[in-house]
Amino acid sequence: xxxxxxxxxxxxxxxxxxxxxxxxxxxxxxxxxxxxxxxxxxxxxxxxxxxxxxxxxxxxxxxxxxxxxxxxxxxxxxxxxxxxxxxxxxxxxxxxxxxxxxxxxxxxxxxxxxxxxxxxxxxxxxxxxxxxxxxxxxxxxxxxxxxxxxxxxxxxxxxxxxxxxxxxxxxxxxxxxxxxxxxxxxxxxxxxxxxxxxxxxxxxxxxxxxxxxxxxxxxxxxxxxxxxxxxxxxxxxxxxxxxxxxxxxxxxxxxxxxxxxxxxxxxxxxxxxxxxxxxxxxxxxxxxxxxxxxxxxxxxxxxxxxxxxxxxxxxxxxxxxxxxxxxxxxxxxxxxxxxxxxxxxxxxxxxxxxxxxxxxxxxxxxxxxxxxxxxxxxxxxxxxxxxxxxxxxxxxxxxxxxxxxxxxxxxxxxxxxxxxxxxxxxxxxxxxxxxxxxxxxxxxxxxxxxxxxxxxxxxxxxxxxxxxxxxxxxxxxxxxxxxxxxxxxxxxxxxxxx
Numbered sequence: 001x002x003x004x005x006x007x008x009x010x011x012x013x014x015x016x017x018x019x020x021x022x023x024x025x026x027x028x029x030x031x032x033x034x035x036x037x038x039x040x041x042x043x044x045x046x047x048x049x050x051x052x053x054x055x056x057x058x059x060x061x062x063x064x065x066x067x068x069x070x071x072x073x074x075x076x077x078x079x080x081x082x083x084x085x086x087x088x089x090x091x092x093x094x095x096x097x098x099x100x101x102x103x104x105x106x107x108x109x110x111x112x113x114x115x116x117x118x119x120x121x122x123x124x125x126x127x128x129x130x131x132x133x134x135x136x137x138x139x140x141x142x143x144x145x146x147x148x149x150x151x152x153x154x155x156x157x158x159x160x161x162x163x164x165x166x167x168x169x170x171x172x173x174x175x176x177x178x179x180x181x182x183x184x185x186x187x188x189x190x191x192x193x194x195x196x197x198x199x200x201x202x203x204x205x206x207x208x209x210x211x212x213x214x215x216x217x218x219x220x221x222x223x224x225x226x227x228x229x230x231x232x233x234x235x236x237x238x239x240x241x242x243x244x245x246x247x248x249x250x251x252x253x254x255x256x257x258x259x260x261x262x263x264x265x266x267x268x269x270x271x272x273x274x275x276x277x278x279x280x281x282x283x284x285x286x287x288x289x290x291x292x293x294x295x296x297x298x299x300x301x302x303x304x305x306x307x308x309x310x311x312x313x314x315x316x317x318x319x320x321x322x323x324x325x326x327x328x329x330x331x332x333x334x335x336x337x338x339x340x341x342x343x344x345x346x347x348x349x350x351x352x353x354x355x356x357x358x359x360x361x362x363x364x365x366x367x368x369x370x371x372x373x374x375x376x377x378x379x380x381x382x383x384x385x386x387x388x389x390x391x392x393x394x395x396x397x398x399x400x401x402x403x404x405x406x407x408x409x410x411x412x413x414x415x416x417x418x419x420x421x422x423x424x425x426x427x428x429x430x431x432x433x434x435x436x437x438x439x440x441x442x443x444x445x446x447x448x449x450x451x452x453x454x455x456x457x458x459x460x461x462x463x464x465x466x467x468x469x470x471x472x473x474x475x476x477x478x479x480x481x482x483x484x485x486x487x488x489x490x491x492x493x494x495x496x497x498x
Contacts (some may be wrong), residue, residue, distance in 0.1 A: 015376075017057065020056070020057055021057050022079075022230065024101070027066060028062065029062075032059060034057065040058060041056055042387075043096060043104070047090045048086065048092045048435055050409070055100065055102035056096075056099055058103075058104060059103055060103075062108075067218055071184055071187070072187060075186045078464070080101070081334065082100055083466065085154035085155075086153050089430070090354065091354070091427070091433030091434070091436060092434035092435050093158075093434075093466075095434055095469075105218070105219075109124060110124050110127070111124075112218070115196060119228075120223055120225055121136060121223070121226055124155075124156075124220070124222070126156060127154065128151065128155070129143070129147060129149075129150035129151075130151050130275075140228060142226070143226060145167070145168060145172070155217050156222070160219075161431035162429060163394075164388075164428065166385065167261050167293075169260060169385065171261070174210055178222060179195060179196060179225055180193060181206065181219050184218045186217070190256050193209060196223060208455065213432065214465060215456055216460065217394075230296055231297050232295065233294070233301070233329060234292075234293070235311060236290075236293075237283075237290075237327045239289055240287060240288045240289070240316060242287050243267050243288040244366060245315050246290055246386075246430070247265075247359075247386070248264055249311060249317065250263060251360050252314070258294075260293055262292075264336050264387075265383070265386035266387060268344060269379065270339050270342075273345060274336065276345070277338055278334045280334050286319065294308070309322070347379070349397050349405075350397065350408075351412050352394055353416065354428055354429060355391050355392070355415060355416050355419035355424060356389050356419065356424050356428035357422060358390045359387075361422040361424070364422065369418075372418075373411075391428070395408045416439055420442050437468075437470060437472055453471060453474060
């Protein structure tokens with residue numbers, strides 16, 4: 001991944017910078033177009049800080065009409081556009097282009113409608129994930145997907161990456177909790193998919209949009225599913241002498257037919273970092289820690305917790321503490337929620353990887369990761385959504401030491417290849433972006449990728465939306481057997497391959 005290169009700066013586009021900024025200001029407002037280098041700097045990267053690129057221009061539209069006008073202008077003039085939410089992406093999904101417009105959607109930050117009768121809310125894409133729950137919790141409702149960055153990450157970004165969180169095991173990812181979207185195509189056309197109703201006729205285009213990483217359109221409105229807060233929720237904090245024993249316990253709990261609301265795992269480095277950072281009372285004499293949460297009617301929760309504790313003891317658990325109050329439950333989760341920033345205290349830099357494996361492969365993968373850690377001479381702290389096999393290895397390195405960034409990237413690539421090798425996938429919730437783009441052929445053959453690119457062509461025939469992401473080589477639509485003809489000619493026949 002260290003050889004990753006984004007498209008080179010186009011001199012003709014740079015020469016038109018002033019013209020593009022003027023045109024965007026006419027379609028939005030002068031104070032919502034950014035061209036000054038110091039003001040562009042905050043947009044040069046996202047949560048994946050290993051890669052940086054200053055965008056040509058940043059625009060902050062405020063209405064659907066403005067989004068439509070900007071995209072229509074860019075389409076007519078062959079200008080690339082990168083949509084961006086809160087910038088918390090961990091795969092480089094919102095990395096700008098030197099010759100493109102970066103469209104920030106963070107002015108779209110309003111809750112438009114809350115419909116408790118239909119258990120849904122209509123929000124703009126710049127609303128934070130946690131902001132949805134804050135808007136409805138007074139009536140006993142909440143929004144289920146809860147990424148660790150939920151205090152900052154936006155719903156629009158969640159849709160782009162199909163984000164999850166610690167409660168996705170029982171309640172699903174973003175795709176399971178979004179009922180509808182309003183979206184603007186690169187041509188400026190506005191379409192609606194789904195809505196407050198529970199199902200839609202025809203093709204499941206909504207399922208296609210969630211997780212499409214900004215390659216198909218710009219979402220301007222989202223209808224999300226609301227859930228009733230459970231009667232009770234209790235969590236068990238379970239320590240194990242080895243990561244393999246913890247992994248075996250995860251598989252045994254699921255095999256017993258128990259679906260916890262959440263089941264998270266941390267290894268010793270992550271436990272120590274989280275405890276030093278939050279002081280949650282985690283045991284420091286264990287090799288792995290599981291947090292298993294059950295929710296529902298109190299009698300059911302109590303019975304299932306007893307079964308979980310018995311299964312844990314059968315799998316050599318050395319410690320098991322069950323929360324006796326809401327404050328204690330939240331304290332159990334505090335360390336897990338803060339694990340990523342906590343690990344940042346262990347090394348100057350780290351890469352947060354994201355892959356998903358079958359649960360039964362967890363002990364094998366953990367053992368192989370230890371071997372890879374020794375091979376590359378880099379430490380790794382592991383934080384998992386263990387119940388659904390979503391791994392988040394945090395590879396520690398120092399970018400100031402020559403060769404360590406490259407070694408960390410190679411280490412990460414080997415972990416992702418391992419995930420595919422054992423029957424898993426390259427990503428669980430962070431997306432492909434640029435980080436995993438060149439690994440796509442390890443999971444998909446050329447025919448698979450060509451068919452995926454045909455979908456891209458159906459929405460964006462000229463490849464202007466978020467180019468350089470997801471596909472290792474984005475072919476022209478004409479090469480894929482789709483001739484997009486306008487006014488009797490193929491537009492932009494001289495556009496090179498990305």
